Amino acid sequence: MRVDETTVRRIARLARIRISDEEAKGLEAELSGILNWVEQLNSVDTASVEPMTRVVPIELKKRPDVINDGEIADEIVKNAPMVEDHYFVVPKVVE
Amino acid sequence: MTELTKLTIAEARDKLRKKEISATELTQAFIDAIDAANPQLNAYVLPTPELALEQAKESDKRLKSGEVRPLEGLPLGHKDLFCTKDVRTTACSKILGDFTPTYESTVGANLWNAGAVMLGKLNCDEFAMGSSNETSAFGPVVSPWRRKGADGNLKDDKLVPGGSSGGSSAAVAADLCLGATATDTGGSIRQPAALTGTVGIKPTYGRCSRWGIVAFASSLDQAGPLAKTVRDAAIMLRSMASHDPKDSTSVETPVPDYEAALTQGVKGLRVGVPKEYRVEGMSAEIDKLWQEGIAWLKAAGASIHEISLPHTKYALPAYYIVAPAEASSNLARYDGVRYGVRVPGKDLVETYENTRAEGFGKEVRRRILIGTYVLSAGYYDAYYLKAQKVRTLIKRDFDEAWKSVDLVLTPTTPSPAFGFGEKTGDPLAMYLEDIFTVTVNMAGLPGISVPAGLSAEGTPLGLQLIGKPFDEATLFRAAQAIEDAAGRFTVAERWWTAGAASEGGKRKAGSK
Numbered sequence: 001m002r003v004d005e006t007t008v009r010r011i012a013r014l015a016r017i018r019i020s021d022e023e024a025k026g027l028e029a030e031l032s033g034i035l036n037w038v039e040q041l042n043s044v045d046t047a048s049v050e051p052m053t054r055v056v057p058i059e060l061k062k063r064p065d066v067i068n069d070g071e072i073a074d075e076i077v078k079n080a081p082m083v084e085d086h087y088f089v090v091p092k093v094v095e
Numbered sequence: 096m097t098e099l100t101k102l103t104i105a106e107a108r109d110k111l112r113k114k115e116i117s118a119t120e121l122t123q124a125f126i127d128a129i130d131a132a133n134p135q136l137n138a139y140v141l142p143t144p145e146l147a148l149e150q151a152k153e154s155d156k157r158l159k160s161g162e163v164r165p166l167e168g169l170p171l172g173h174k175d176l177f178c179t180k181d182v183r184t185t186a187c188s189k190i191l192g193d194f195t196p197t198y199e200s201t202v203g204a205n206l207w208n209a210g211a212v213m214l215g216k217l218n219c220d221e222f223a224m225g226s227s228n229e230t231s232a233f234g235p236v237v238s239p240w241r242r243k244g245a246d247g248n249l250k251d252d253k254l255v256p257g258g259s260s261g262g263s264s265a266a267v268a269a270d271l272c273l274g275a276t277a278t279d280t281g282g283s284i285r286q287p288a289a290l291t292g293t294v295g296i297k298p299t300y301g302r303c304s305r306w307g308i309v310a311f312a313s314s315l316d317q318a319g320p321l322a323k324t325v326r327d328a329a330i331m332l333r334s335m336a337s338h339d340p341k342d343s344t345s346v347e348t349p350v351p352d353y354e355a356a357l358t359q360g361v362k363g364l365r366v367g368v369p370k371e372y373r374v375e376g377m378s379a380e381i382d383k384l385w386q387e388g389i390a391w392l393k394a395a396g397a398s399i400h401e402i403s404l405p406h407t408k409y410a411l412p413a414y415y416i417v418a419p420a421e422a423s424s425n426l427a428r429y430d431g432v433r434y435g436v437r438v439p440g441k442d443l444v445e446t447y448e449n450t451r452a453e454g455f456g457k458e459v460r461r462r463i464l465i466g467t468y469v470l471s472a473g474y475y476d477a478y479y480l481k482a483q484k485v486r487t488l489i490k491r492d493f494d495e496a497w498k499s500v501d502l503v504l505t506p507t508t509p510s511p512a513f514g515f516g517e518k519t520g521d522p523l524a525m526y527l528e529d530i531f532t533v534t535v536n537m538a539g540l541p542g543i544s545v546p547a548g549l550s551a552e553g554t555p556l557g558l559q560l561i562g563k564p565f566d567e568a569t570l571f572r573a574a575q576a577i578e579d580a581a582g583r584f585t586v587a588e589r590w591w592t593a594g595a596a597s598e599g600g601k602r603k604a605g606s607k
Contacts, residue, residue, distance in 0.1 A: 003468070015423060015467040016430070016444065017460055018452035027464065030522060034465055037523060038412040041481055044488065051483030052490055054314070055300050055539025056564050060343050075197040079434035088432050091443050 003031045099124035100270040104169055104327035107273055111158055111168045118154035118168025122147050122212050125170045129214065129271050135591035138256075138266040140175050140233045141183055142215035150212040157210065164210030166334055172272035174263050175216040176223055177203050177318075178307040182213075186309040187231040188221045190429045190454025192436040200307025201339045202276065202318045209334040214272050218262030221456045222426065223283055223311045226528035228261025229519055230458045236261040238291060238512055239269035239586045243553030249590060254512040254554065257287030257528075263321045264291040268586055274322035274331050278308060280315045281414055282507075282532030285544035288321055289507035289557025292546040292584035294328045294574065295321045297532075299565045300539035301346035304339030312421035313344075315414075315536040324583065325545060325574045329353035332567065348565055356568040361576045362396030364569065367500035371407035372531060374509065381506045381556065384548045388504055388558045391580035392573060400500050404492040409485050410534040415526060416469050416482035417537070422459075423466025429454060461522065490538040497563050502573055505531050507557035511550035531559060541567045545574045546584045555584050 003011075008027045012019045019027065073086040082089040099121050102110065110116045126144045133139050147170060154168035178184045178196035185191045199207070207213065220230040228236040238256040241249040256265040260277035264287030267275050277284040279297035288295030296319045303318040310316060320331035333354065338347040368389060373382070389399050431437035431450030438449035455463065469478035496503065509530055518525045535542035541564070544557040558577060562570040 007468075008464070011464050011468050011471065014471060015463050016427075016447040016451055017455070017463065018445075018448035019460075027461070030461060031465060031468065033523065034415060035468070038416055038478070038482075041409055041412055041416075041485055044406070044409055044485055046481060046484035046488070049484040049487050051480055052486035053483070054344065055490065056346060058301075058346060061340070063340065072197075076433075078197060079194050081192075081431060081435070081437040090432055091439070091441075091446055093443050 003028055003035060100128045102273065103323050104273045104330050105324070107169055108330075112163065114158065118151040118158065118212065119148060121168065122151035122170045122214070125214050125272060132269055132271055132591050136237045136239060136265055136269055136271070137234055138218055138236050138262045138269065138271055139172065139215045140185065140187060140218045140262070143182055143213060144215075146182065147212050147214050150207070154210055154212065164208070166206060166330070167210035168212060169210070169273050170212040170214050171206065172215060172217045172263060172266045172275035173203060173213050174219050174260055174276050174278060176219055176278050176309045177276060178309070179203060179213070179216065182216065184216070184309070185232070186222050187219050187233055188455065188459065189232045190435050190450070194434050196307070198307060201304035201337065201341060202335045203307065205334055205337055206276070211334070217260075217266055217275055220259035220261065221459050222309065222422070223259035223278055223280055224422070224458050224462055225258040226282070226286055226525050227255035227513070227518065228258040229255065229515065230258075230456055232456060235515060236265045238265055239589075239591065240291060240512060240554050241590065249588060253515045255290070255515060257290035257512065259283040260287045260295070260321060264288055264293055264295070267291070267293045267321050267323060269589075269591070274320055274327050276318060276335070277321045278316060278318050279536065280311050280418060281536050282529040284319045284321060285507050285532045285542055285557070285559060286528055288544040289546070290512040290555060292555035292586075293321050293323060294325050294543070294545055294578075295319065296328050296332060296543040296567065296570065297535065297541065298332060298336060298567055299541045301344050302336045302541070302565065302567070304337060304342040304345045306339055306341040310425040312418040313425060314421060315418060317536075325571060325578045326354060326357060328543070329357060329571045346565070351568050353568055353571050356571055357575045359572050360396060361392060361573050364397040364502065364573060365500040366392050366397045366399050366573070367402035367496050367503040368399060369402050369404045369407065369496075369503060369505060371404050372505045374530065376509075377506075378510055380550055381509060384556050384558065385504070385506050388547055388577060391577055392504065395576040395580070397573070397576070402496045402500060402503070404496060404534070406485065406488045406492050407534055410489055410537050411526065411530055413482040413485040413489070414529070414533045414537060415465070416478045417486070419462040419466035420470050420479045421466070423463045423470065426455075426459070426463055458522070486537050489534055493538050493540060493561075501563070502569055503561040505559045505561065507531060507544040507559040511552065511554045511556055535561050540564060541570055543570045543574050545577045545581070547577055547581045549584060
């Protein structure tokens with residue numbers, strides 16, 4: 001699989017990572033190299049194989065749907081780069 | 096009196112309980128050793144001496160009153176991937192800034208509740224992505240090991256301590272802690288252990304809680320110990336492991352007394368040797384080491400059987416789909432809004448893009464992009480789903496093997512420790528470091544690396560044992576047999592203290 005520059009830019013946009021022109025060029029080659037290498041998996045017949053989800057088949061546990069903590073707004077916003085009262089502050093999203 | 100930092104966990108535990116030494120004295124010895132070595136080795140990104148002495152004081156109180164917990168007063172290093180309450184946690188990435196958790200990881204809490212003392216946070220590859228500790232935002236860790244030249248003297252070039260748990264492996268090998276926590280997604284405990292002459296075990300997926308550990312690839316990540324001896328690793332794992340309702344993948348199964356299992360020997364155990372691990376280009380010394388391991392286990396009473404794990408060669412490519420895919424999803428949370436650094440832009444999207452461009456290092460960005468690609472519309476089935484199906488086949492290979500053997504013996508790495516920058520230019524060359532370890536994560540099995548010999552250059556080499564799900568006890572037994580036969584491999588010369596002459600003098604005077 002050959003990844004071209006347009007694809008690199010589209011992927012970077014999806015991943016929300018700004019990349020420079022120079023980086024885009026380097027990534028074209030790097031991503032193509034890695035994707036070419038993983039293509040060897042196509043030689044494995046997996047037509048009748050289920051995807052693995054975990055090593056020991058256990059049923060995922062469920063807990064009662066009750067409130068078991070709370071009143072920790074101070075803690076939740078403690079590490080935020082910009083806060084007002086108990087709100088995370090971001091640039092304006094709605095004009 | 097022996098030098099305190101050279102003790103093993105088992106030895107220190109005995110001395111503390113016999114009151115030959117105090118926890119404070121032991122902790123102070125490590126604090127001094129870290130002060131002297133860290134400028135050279137860069138193993139700790141945040142030493143926490145005050146906290147350590149506080150914990151040691153509590154331990155001394157308990158040692159006196161007799162309310163002794165299993166790890167009472169034993170000073171450990173803690174990989175900076177574990178969240179620590181009120182202590183900065185960075186995953187060795189710039190993007191987390193001065194993130195200071197308001198909670199403790201379950202594994203960490205288990206250790207401190209068992210009486211262990213935290214000496215500080217240890218360096219690692221950024222978000223645990225790397226095999227040499229060179230991707231850390233805090234700079235690389237220098238291995239305490241050096242190559243031996245033809246003249247018998249140590250060479251000056253710096254070697255990597257392995258990765259991602261390179262701070263952990265270097266700190267243990269350099270006697271900067273009794274043992275350390277680590278995590279393993281594709282080999283990040285076992286490969287650094289092999290490269291530094293230390294013991295590292297990645298337990299079965301679900302054995303240790305992942306709660307409070309910065310997530311890399313959730314279906315592969317497991318915590319485990321790095322230690323000086325098999326016994327020490329057994330002691331640590333017993334306290335680290337637990338069932339935790341806060342991690343839905345942690346398994347509710349009793350944690351055995353691994354230390355007690357060590358005395359059981361390997362008589363009658365059936366050891367599998369997979370022919371597919373005899374990869375092209377394997378060095379003669381690795382092959383020789385493997386043959387020695389086979390001979391040691393045989394001499395100790397185990398039987399050896401050639402087995403086949405036919406899908407072995409697909410494990411690494413499948414891993415480099417699954418791990419980046421899960422990483423791209425897990426790392427989406429670093430958006431400069433709720434924690435960590437923010438690099439402003441003209442709008443919200445640009446703020447995200449700037450923050451993530453500047454906050455993540457090169458390898459992390461590369462893996463997020465790969466992951467985003469393989470999960471993007473139209474590619475999910477071709478890549479991620481395909482890789483998860485290959486995982487089923489890898490696990491089936493092992494299920495088949497368990498019908499005739501109890502454990503599997505392989506080398507841990509294809510080669511000994513390499514120098515700084517030797518593999519950073521080529522991501523695929525670096526990825527190949529994990530060729531023998533990654534299958535174990537893909538199949539969710541337990542794997543342990545034990546030091547088994549030295550390379551021609553005088554640097555450590557390790558053997559890996561792979562076990563059945565939740566059968567870590569058998570791994571410890573076989574690992575003990577290898578350690579008994581091979582002996583321990585410790586750094587011959589503390590070259591990093593040579594610069595600080597007064598320090599070296601003090602050390603000698605004090606160690607009479």
